[in-house]
Amino acid sequence: MSFSTEERGAPNTRDHRVYFKNSSGEFISPFHDIPAYANEAENIFHAVVEVPRWTNAKMEDVKNGNLRYVANVFPHKGYIWNYGAIPQTWEDPNHRDEDTGCCGDNDPIDICDIGDKVCSRGEIIKVKALGTLALIDEGETDWKVIVINTEDPEASDFNNIDDVRRLKPGYLEATVDWFKRYKVPDGKPENQFAFNGEFKDRDFAIKTIKSTHEFWKALVSKATDAGGLNCMNTSLSGSPFCCSAWEAKAVVESTAAVGAEDAIPTSVYKWFYYEK
Incomplete structure (x- = not known):
């Protein structure tokens, strides 16, 4: 069993997404599938x-x-x-x-x-x-x-x-x-x-x-x-949340295409010091 990912949107922005695929290249839920x-x-x-x-x-x-x-x-x-x-x-x-x-x-x-x-x-x-x-x-x-x-x-x-x-x-x-x-x-x-x-x-x-x-x-x-x-998934046939591979693909394609990476805010590199 193998899996792969596809990125959408620009990294380090609110549009960025990582979607998962199964070995057949179909989109799946990393939570449920x-x-x-x-x-x-x-x-x-x-x-x-x-x-x-x-x-x-x-x-x-x-x-x-x-x-x-x-x-x-x-x-x-x-x-x-x-x-x-x-x-x-x-x-x-x-x-x-x-x-x-x-x-x-x-x-x-x-x-x-x-x-x-x-x-x-x-x-x-x-x-x-x-x-x-x-x-x-x-x-x-x-x-x-x-x-x-x-x-x-x-x-x-x-x-x-x-x-x-x-x-x-x-x-x-x-x-x-x-x-x-x-x-x-x-x-x-x-x-x-x-x-x-x-x-x-x-x-x-x-x-x-x-x-x-x-x-x-x-x-x-x-x-x-x-x-x-x-709870949307593509593999749990008994689940009322199960959808088709086509529906899953439509969800992914409705998002922004992969774009150039934004810079990480400099505040992320700040250190905090506290007494234990």
């Missing part, structure tokens, strides 16, 4: 890279009409992992998690890929889950699953969260620090965590991914309210 599992028997998942390591642009976000860039909070430059999501998962905002006591954040489950490769935006990678951190973001449960790309040269050495602690000392502590403080430059308080900021292990992470996959099934079958989420 890419399988959650790359190998279900071995608990290998697909992940869509949204933000490559060391970059700042939050591709899916617009704030007050402007593109959103995450701040550099010393000593972190942009995102400190390849950041993205597992398709066909959904953190249900109507479900109160029994472990965190908070409802979901209405998004696919997030991943932090700790592999050495700096991925490209829109790249689809196969990952294994190592553990998870339960961020409480403005009162919502926002799981951050620590994963490693299965193509990483050292992937076989990483099988649980303790392997990250042992082989990449400081990385987990930096991850907690990053998520705690990344919104402070926007005038918001530090984020909080369930479990006192402790990481849960591989089995817990896999259980969490699987539960959010079940929530997603309810979402695309209209067994639960989708709210404002776009």
Whole structure:
């Protein structure tokens, strides 16, 4: 199974889009048409890279009409992992998690890929889950699953969260620090965590991914309210949101053609310093 992307609009503008295609060249939804599992028997998942390591642009976000860039909070430059999501998962905002006591954040489950490769935006990678951190973001449960790309040269050495602690000392502590403080430059308080900021292990992470996959099934079958989420897909024949390849292509062709890249605002390169 292979995937490709097509850009539309001018990069670093509000018109910029990255669309996904399947191996037949037909447009698909990265949320709904890419399988959650790359190998279900071995608990290998697909992940869509949204933000490559060391970059700042939050591709899916617009704030007050402007593109959103995450701040550099010393000593972190942009995102400190390849950041993205597992398709066909959904953190249900109507479900109160029994472990965190908070409802979901209405998004696919997030991943932090700790592999050495700096991925490209829109790249689809196969990952294994190592553990998870339960961020409480403005009162919502926002799981951050620590994963490693299965193509990483050292992937076989990483099988649980303790392997990250042992082989990449400081990385987990930096991850907690990053998520705690990344919104402070926007005038918001530090984020909080369930479990006192402790990481849960591989089995817990896999259980969490699987539960959010079940929530997603309810979402695309209209067994639960989708709210404002776009559930349009091209491959789920039993879904009331399923559309034809022609309809998907029409959506893409209605957007602006790819254009020259705009400059990134110089404010993105500013550093912020806070006492821990």
